[in-house]
Amino acid sequence: MTEREQNQTKAQSAPVVAVVLAAGFGTRFDENNPKQLVSVGGRPIVCWSIEAFESNPRVSDIIVVVNARVNDMVNTLIDENGYGKVRAIVPGGEERVDSTLAALELLKQAGVPGNAKILIHDSVRPFVARSSIDGCIDALDRFEAATVAFASTDTVLLTEDLGDRKVVRAVPDRPDTFRAQTPQAFRFDTINKAYELAAADPDFHPTDDTRVVVDYLPDTPVAIVEGSETNLKITTQADMPIAEGIAAKLTGRSAAAAGEEAAKQEAKARMRAVFAEAAAEMRRH
């Protein structure tokens, strides 16, 4: 830890908790291969995401939200890699919002204070920059909520349905259009309050934590924290070559070497998954 980092750690009065959401099923990726476990640059995607927070001295605790399918494997990876800040591995829910709520519930039960800084991150954004995480933590000194976002290079069109066809309703100024990334960060009290208000609304179907604050606490400004093009969300197989390219750059290896290494790691991961399944099978008998 550098002196500056030590000072930053000392100056932090509130805990900084990262919630890594790894409960998605990623049906658009590959039904038989949960994307959060796929290796990129020789490391499972979920490990990249956890390590972004594990290695940041300003983050005090990590919660990982999983589904039943990846639970054993994520547990094994956390053990093997010795991620010491991971306090709990929580089962998530069907929708993204259910997973966020499961993590918030656990933090309540654990007695986390209301001024804690909660950083909610999609595990399938493995390459989040240190500066974006730090930016969230800093923004919460002045704002109750913040989100990493990347300025849109394309003109955004807002549409409406004209019966069978979509038509353009408005074209916002390009400098005022951003693509949401993660982490999305909140003071613990604020995100809890927003979700409480939202729960009372029968039309509540958010796909995004920031939106819960924007819609239900409209007087609470959500600050934009600078993201990056490389903080991509891995959604389909088509994203993998791009991801391998970024991983190779970050690890300073050639893309070809990264590819080979990825293949090796994937074979290992598959093998481990088979063992885990066999072990589970044995426990049932």
Add this chain to the structure above:
Amino acid sequence: MTEREQNQTKAQSAPVVAVVLAAGFGTRFDENNPKQLVSVGGRPIVCWSIEAFESNPRVSDIIVVVNARVNDMVNTLIDENGYGKVRAIVPGGEERVDSTLAALELLKQAGVPGNAKILIHDSVRPFVARSSIDGCIDALDRFEAATVAFASTDTVLLTEDLGDRKVVRAVPDRPDTFRAQTPQAFRFDTINKAYELAAADPDFHPTDDTRVVVDYLPDTPVAIVEGSETNLKITTQADMPIAEGIAAKLTGRSAAAAGEEAAKQEAKARMRAVFAEAAAEMRRH
């Protein structure tokens, strides 16, 4: 031409004019290498764009808008490749809007009828799909304006400035957010009228032709035509590996072969540019 194509051509009562905008300076790409002339998959980017319309039997005419720097080279490429539908190569202006206006002015002088279908396309989107071009032509049978756009996979945030910081103003429903691509298509009368109204507004600085219609003819719906992820805009060098990958897929060659071919073509293009410059120099003396 297939029978279906012949029927479509016969059924078209209005001319279909493609305006290919190739007057950008692309300073974010490489100051010394205009991106519209860079080769991808063995072909200069501007050629891909022109050919998308040249090869479409429903397009009757093509106008190419250039700047002084690429003028000679684009002329040479059009001659060499025998693009028979190119009616004029027009000098553009400083801003994108000036280039559109230059093309519209020429079409007025040429006596193009008011019901003509005008498809305005960025030359640096080389991989526009046939279905998107056809979709524009079809949409103009029912609408006065249409634009190719791609559904946003990211949540879009609309922001406002809070003094020194941007904050989120609204989070539109994701299914109602699209990223504008090109072509953007208009009945000739409609786009002319929108630009006339816009010209009277001192605050007029559009970056997008669709926006001119949305802002100045708010009662004229602009239809969304389905774009594609591959219809990317080449903006920076970082887009080139992605572009080579798409080109390789489209031409059915391996990416490696495509890369080699691209290098060869680029060397040729550079050589031609040097000759063109030398020729221009000679003319001046």
